[in-house]
Amino acid sequence: MEWQPATVEAVRKIVREHLAECDAEQAAVFKRYAVEPYVAPIFRYGEMESVVVVARRGDEVIYWEDVEEGFNLSPTAPDGRILEHWCNQDELRFALNAWIEGRARTIRLAGHTN
Structure with a gap:
């Protein structure tokens, strides 16, 4: 089967599934920034x-990084481009931890900037 990019609808479903695994603080952060x-x-x-x-x-x-099948964080350019390509395979809850005081990781793996 040939790889196809993720659709918005497919990612909505993935988000719903991942939100079920989030704790209350992670869910609140997602609700705030979604x-x-x-x-x-x-x-x-x-x-x-x-x-x-x-x-x-x-x-x-x-x-949602659809090649690696995980969530990643990145800064964006003024035109909306994603500036850093990360190859992490994070669940949504772990990506959200970066935005929660005291939970952020200090090491990020396999990033590519453009």
Whole structure:
């Protein structure tokens, strides 16, 4: 089966499933920063592709990485492009921890900036 980019509707379903695993603080942070999921451009593996953004806090977003099948955080450009391609396979709850005081990780793995 050939890989296809994730659709907004598929990512909505993934978010619903992942929210069921979140604790109260993670769910509250998601509720505060959630956006209507939308497709955003990202430079990935030498190609301009797209990912689905599900939350935004200032100029940073949480997006679904459909190749690695996990959530990642990245700053965005003024034009909406995702600036950092990460290959983490985080559940939504772990990505949300970055926005919760005292839970943020200090190490991020496998990032690519463009």
